[in-house]
Amino acid sequence: MNRLLVAVLAAVDAVVAAVIGLGVVLVPLVLGWFTAFSGADWASLWPTGARIWQLGNLVPLHLSLDDLFVASSGVAADAAGFVVSLAPLALAGFVLLFAARSGRRAARAGAWIVGVVSGTVVTCAIATVVLMTSGTPVVSVASWQAILFPTALYLGGALVGAVTTAWGDGDDGAIDALHDRVDALSPAWRAVPALAVRGTAIALVGLIGLGGLALLASVITRGGEMITLFEAAQVDAVGATGLTFAHLAYLPTLLVWAISWVAGPGFAVGTATAVAPSTVDLGVVPSLPLLGLLPEQGSPFLLLVMLAPVAVGALAALSLRGMLAQEWRAEGMLGDDAEPFLPRIALAASVAVLTAGTAALLAVMASGSMGPGRLVDVGPSAGPVALAVGLEVLLGAAIVLLSPRMRRSEELDA
Structure with missing residues (x-):
């Protein structure tokens, strides 16, 4: 398969993975906004969904509660700011499986490095866009974590899928060279x-x-x-x-x-x-x-x-x-x-x-x-x-x- 086509298909896979992940988060939020929070500010819908998606990609969230809310709700002052980093691994698991599927397809096409790099770069770009468009003073994230963690998660899944497939099918490259070394034992x-x-x-x-x-x-x-x-x-x-x-x-x-x-x-x-x-x-x-x-x-x-x-x-x-x-x-x-x-x-x-x-x-x-x-x-x-x-x-x-x-x-x- 043409390397350019492999790169395009891998990029599409990364986009689809991100869209599905964001959609799974945003659809329930939108339904909730319509039915239970109709008076809420719609501008906060995307930042809320983006932060949940980032948490599902292992990005820690830093919460800072408003002073007025703390005073009215009786929350202790030392609990006004805290970190939530316990991730819902269903989202991370989906990313790993989808990335592994993309890596396997790229390996079968004979261009697994191109496919893995393309999908990873697109994932990095998506994570950057999500970070830049979802600013909110209540829930913040470290910029490097918001970009690196989703990218590394996708890269890990894609590498596992690509390398395991290339080991069995061959790639006329680094994996075959390693295979030859093992066969020489x-x-x-x-x-x-x-x-x-x-x-x-x-x-x-x-x-x-x-x-x-x-x-x-x-x-x-x-x-x-x-x-x-x-x-x-x-x-x-x-x-x-x-x-x-x-x-x-x-x-x-x-x-x-x-x-x-x-x-x-x-x-x-x-x-x-x-x-x-x-x-x-x-x-x-x-x-x-x-x-x-x-x-x-x-x-x-x-x-x-x-x-x-x-x-x-x-x-x-x-x-x-x-x-x-x-x-x-x-x-x-x-x-x-x-x-x-x-x-x-x-x-x-x-x-x-x-x-x-x-x-x-x-x-x-x-x-x-x-x-x-x-x-x-x-x-x-x-x-x-x-x-x-x-x-x-x-x-x-x-x-x-x-x-x-x-x-x-x-x-x-x-």
Whole structure:
């Protein structure tokens, strides 16, 4: 495909991603303006939508409440200015998936670098335009963050999609050169890099599944409390719809919290708080319906859930063990000789490190501030999450990859 056409299509993808993201935010706001806030200033509609879109792209918002509002509402003076940085990851997830799709298409067209650069530049331009046209004294953003974070988010998704596709299909360039270097390794090590990435993907899907199961269990056991908080909000139909959409936007954020809980470190919902399998120490939390899903107490028996990530590591390694044996068998390495030991150690360690790094990145994206005072510290901590996930996946992977290989029946018969 012509490089110019690839660049144009990638630019269109970036525009579509931004338009859809802004539209998802603005449409409910416009409906709310028509039905519930008809007397409000229409000039504030775009800045409000732009700020929500920026928060969904991981940009922290700095709120400064008006002195008159603070005095009339009884808000404490030290709470008049605060930061909201806990992002609704549904928007960020959409950007990553859409950018990865664009990167894959550019790679299949044989010009992934052109496609990634084009989409990233257009995203940067859109983020700049949104920043320059959405000024408001109530909610401000740091200019460099408002431009860099949406751009980096799109770039990350596009690179993952493009590089993974180019690795399999070839690109007659840098990826093929790297592929040739890997192919030049000894037969014992040649398959390790690709299998490490594949194993990481399997482990991450498993962890997401575990988080989903934990979240589902919380809905089943604590759903009544969430409904009670929803009813206590006493909002009309428009408010209920907006609250529901907001909760859906934060559902992936809560999913990352659930993964952290299953792994063991848990997460915080305020300074000096903890929600973990063995202990729950919350104090007073905001009366948000979604927070009604938080458990009331922990138990030492719940530490058994930490075996689930170990099982995920073992499951990923079980798939890799068969692929590794197939590769070595094709190279004539699995006759009567034992499997090479060091490549298996490296594969288990690589899967653990890559999975831990991705879990740490998810923890960073799913944590931040959601208000003044104690609420400046909300979400999982990246370091403990990475350590726990890495060790658990390493244990499961090592058990499977380093165990003696079962001989095939035909070998035993011989």
